[in-house]
Amino acid sequence: MTSLDPRRARLWERLGLGPVWTERSAPALAPAGSAGLPVEVPVALDRGIDRMGWDELERTVAGCTACGLCKARTNTVFGVGSRDSQWMLIGEAPGAEEDLRGEPFVGQAGRLLDSILAAAGLGRAATGASAVYIANVVKCRPPANRNPEPDEVVRCEPFLRRQIMLLAPRVIVVMGRVAAQAVLGTDASIASLRGHAHRIDVAGASVPVIVTYHPAYLLRNLADKAKVWADMCLAREVFDRTQPRAH
Numbered sequence: 179m180t181s182l183d184p185r186r187a188r189l190w191e192r193l194g195l196g197p198v199w200t201e202r203s204a205p206a207l208a209p210a211g212s213a214g215l216p217v218e219v220p221v222a223l224d225r226g227i228d229r230m231g232w233d234e235l236e237r238t239v240a241g242c243t244a245c246g247l248c249k250a251r252t253n254t255v256f257g258v259g260s261r262d263s264q265w266m267l268i269g270e271a272p273g274a275e276e277d278l279r280g281e282p283f284v285g286q287a288g289r290l291l292d293s294i295l296a297a298a299g300l301g302r303a304a305t306g307a308s309a310v311y312i313a314n315v316v317k318c319r320p321p322a323n324r325n326p327e328p329d330e331v332v333r334c335e336p337f338l339r340r341q342i343m344l345l346a347p348r349v350i351v352v353m354g355r356v357a358a359q360a361v362l363g364t365d366a367s368i369a370s371l372r373g374h375a376h377r378i379d380v381a382g383a384s385v386p387v388i389v390t391y392h393p394a395y396l397l398r399n400l401a402d403k404a405k406v407w408a409d410m411c412l413a414r415e416v417f418d419r420t421q422p423r424a425h
């Protein structure tokens with residue numbers, strides 16, 4: 179079994195959650211060749227999440243009090259889209275509008291994301307091969323739209339890991355630094371991670387991960403739209419070359 183990467187192990191220790199004990203039955207979601215979402219789950223963080231189905235997982239997120247973000251939230255923001263989607267998009271954390279509506283990417287950045295998806299023949303309300311499932315690394319809104327703190331990411335990450343395992347997507351697109359770093363377990367910049375397919379191991383299957391800029395960044399840097407389009411084209415190419423997963 180792959181062990182927890184040292185950076186994450188140190189973080190968990192600082193949070194008072196070490197030593198890191200693991201359950202033998204914890205299913206594998208490990209990166210192929212690099213650190214990523216941890217394959218081993220500390221007992222203090224496990225909460226049975228890796229055995230939950232979609233509905234129980236969503237209910238558990240709705241009642242989660244694992245970090246301070248629960249105090250100010252209006253709604254948790256679990257995810258949107260068909261649970262049969264073969265595409266998965268991962269963002270950072272809900273903003274004000276998402277917190278009010280309980281759905282990811284419904285503000286200005288979300289409208290831009292919807293246009294990018296539409297241009298790629300995809301959509302959150304679509305079905306079949308055009309369907310996408312969209313989730314965030316963190317399910318509650320950080321105050322004043324600050325970046326999630328590392329401990330908030332660590333406490334919320336098991337939910338995302340389980341969503342990835344349940345969906346078993348054919349391709350994952352991570353948007354922005356927080357999502358890229360959480361999914362791939364790296365400190366590298368978006369610029370250096372773009373342009374090729376990374377791989378994470380999802381319960382024994384190697385799933386391609388494409389890194390792109392966050393739509394909120396694009397709103398401030400319109401000139402980089404072409405790069406995001408190139409990333410979506412790469413994701414499409416990788417998707418077309420990848421066999422559908424058996425669920």
Ligand code: URA
Nearest residue numbers: 269270271272282283
């Ligand atoms: N930004 C994100 O990363 N996620 C959302 O849901 C909204 C804005």
